[in-house]
Amino acid sequence: xxxxxxxxxxxxxxxxxxxxxxxxxxxxxxxxxxxxxxxxxxxxxxxxxxxxxxxxxxxxxxxxxxxxxxxxxxxxxxxxxxxxxxxxxxxxxxxxxxxxxxxxxxxxxxxxxxxxxxxxxxxxxxxxxxxxxxxxxxxxxxxxxxxxxxxxxxxxxxxxxxxxxxxxxxxxxxxxxxxxxxxxxxxxxxxxxxxxxxxxxxxxxxxxxxxxxxxxxxxxxxxxxxxxxxxxxxxxxxxxxxxxxxxxxxxxxxxxxxxxxxxxxxxxxxxxxxxxxxxxxxxxxxxxxxxxxxxxxxxxxxxxxxxxxxxxxxxxxxxxxxxxxxxxxxxxxxxxxxxxxxxxxxxxxxxxxxxxxxxxxxxxxxxxxxxxxxxxxxxxxxxxxxxxxxxxxxxxxxxxxxxxxxxxxxxxxxxxxxxxxxxxxxxxxxxxxxxxxxxxxxxx
Ligand SMILES: Cc1ncc(COP(=O)(O)O)c(C=O)c1O
Numbered sequence: 001x002x003x004x005x006x007x008x009x010x011x012x013x014x015x016x017x018x019x020x021x022x023x024x025x026x027x028x029x030x031x032x033x034x035x036x037x038x039x040x041x042x043x044x045x046x047x048x049x050x051x052x053x054x055x056x057x058x059x060x061x062x063x064x065x066x067x068x069x070x071x072x073x074x075x076x077x078x079x080x081x082x083x084x085x086x087x088x089x090x091x092x093x094x095x096x097x098x099x100x101x102x103x104x105x106x107x108x109x110x111x112x113x114x115x116x117x118x119x120x121x122x123x124x125x126x127x128x129x130x131x132x133x134x135x136x137x138x139x140x141x142x143x144x145x146x147x148x149x150x151x152x153x154x155x156x157x158x159x160x161x162x163x164x165x166x167x168x169x170x171x172x173x174x175x176x177x178x179x180x181x182x183x184x185x186x187x188x189x190x191x192x193x194x195x196x197x198x199x200x201x202x203x204x205x206x207x208x209x210x211x212x213x214x215x216x217x218x219x220x221x222x223x224x225x226x227x228x229x230x231x232x233x234x235x236x237x238x239x240x241x242x243x244x245x246x247x248x249x250x251x252x253x254x255x256x257x258x259x260x261x262x263x264x265x266x267x268x269x270x271x272x273x274x275x276x277x278x279x280x281x282x283x284x285x286x287x288x289x290x291x292x293x294x295x296x297x298x299x300x301x302x303x304x305x306x307x308x309x310x311x312x313x314x315x316x317x318x319x320x321x322x323x324x325x326x327x328x329x330x331x332x333x334x335x336x337x338x339x340x341x342x343x344x345x346x347x348x349x350x351x352x353x354x355x356x357x358x359x360x361x362x363x364x365x366x367x368x369x370x371x372x373x374x375x376x377x378x379x380x381x382x383x384x385x386x387x388x389x390x391x392x393x394x395x396x397x398x399x400x401x402x403x404x405x406x407x408x409x410x411x412x413x414x415x416x417x418x419x420x421x422x423x424x425x426x427x428x429x430x431x432x433x434x435x436x437x438x439x440x441x442x443x444x
Contacts, residue, residue: 088116105264136198146407162409210365376414
């Protein structure tokens with residue numbers, strides 16, 4: 001690329017030159033086209049169903065009403081128009097710590113151990129910048145959220161390593177397959193290539209599988225990381241988007257009962273400089289446009305460094321104030337979480353019922369906004385091109401835009417992610433009806 005750069009006439013830096021063609025996601029262009037033509041029962045019955053971007057629209061009406069009551073009834077505090085601490089507004093961090101303790105982590109959280117940035121994206125980028133050297137490796141159990149690659153790579157120049165733990169998703173039973181043996185082997189492999197295994201990132205609940213690691217497994221992994229001087233970061237961005245696995249329509253899919261237990265409890269016990277937590281309001285509260293994410297760490301140097309480097313990534317004070325007012329209302333937050341989980345479960349059930357009818361394998365989800373499903377039986381051949389062609393065919397024939405499997409780092413073609421709460425349940429039912437007709441025809 002650098003050779004290319006020197007032979008080109010460009011006004012940009014080498015980084016800028018690389019960025020010209022470095023698409024964030026292969027499905028973004030078509031997503032922005034699809035949202036111009038959304039399905040509407042009355043107005044646009046032939047419209048589209050973008051089920052590819054991780055957004056939860058199910059509770060927006062409730063959140064909107066709450067935000068409107070704040071902006072109508074409360075005086076905007078003067079600090080909103082000023083610069084504030086680069087770690088995030090102090091009053092917001094106090095409320096965040098209270099909210100997390102009460103609703104997410106259920107263990108004491110200290111506002112001084114927190115850094116707030118413009119969404120988890122910025123938090124991931126900052127964390128990579130402060131913990132890794134150029135060329136260091138960040139390991140992700142695959143399949144995994146594709147954009148981690150850019151978040152850790154674009155500026156910090158860290159490398160993504162997809163640790164493949166399975167080929168067929170049916171082998172994921174009960175929790176993600178990652179084992180200590182997998183980690184030992186990966187460490188050896190990277191060492192033999194003279195690469196440094198610097199960070200391990202777990203997403204819990206997982207994107208895209210919706211799997212939930214048991215806290216015992218996470219603790220074992222944390223011990224392994226501390227022993228080897230590897231940073232372990234758990235991304236709990238979907239920590240409150242939990243499925244009711246005891247619901248009678250899906251209970252048979254789960255062998256064990258597993259509540260979400262936050263990694264913060266392990267961090268609190270171990271007080272290690274190698275353990276960190278990411279969170280964001282984008283998903284659990286359906287406000288990805290507000291751009292509020294955070295990192296939590298007991299590593300004092302890390303938080304000091306974060307404070308000194310976070311200025312370009314700070315979240316807007318106005319957004320922080322609004323969410324401070326929302327999150328300090330415990331009664332609202334409690335009922336929001338409960339209702340959100342109920343709606344998520346209802347939409348989730350609809351998707352898995354359709355998949356069962358079509359005999360499409362999927363990973364039973366315990367949380368997140370996704371169903372990860374294996375459509376490989378519909379591919380005309382076992383190639384990336386065939387996977388892409390199937391993805392486009394579904395979009396053209398039904399208006400449904402799935403998240404393409406490319407970039408998740410798995411080994412089997414034909415796997416797609418369904419983001420079921422990105423449309424209301426009535427529209428989801430129409431979309432799934434179309435998918436069933438399309439794919440049942442396919443089998444004739
Ligand atoms: C696992 C994971 N991390 C981070 C993000 C980015 O979140 P944010 O909108 O807060 O930057 C996403 C968004 O899809 C995600 O799924």
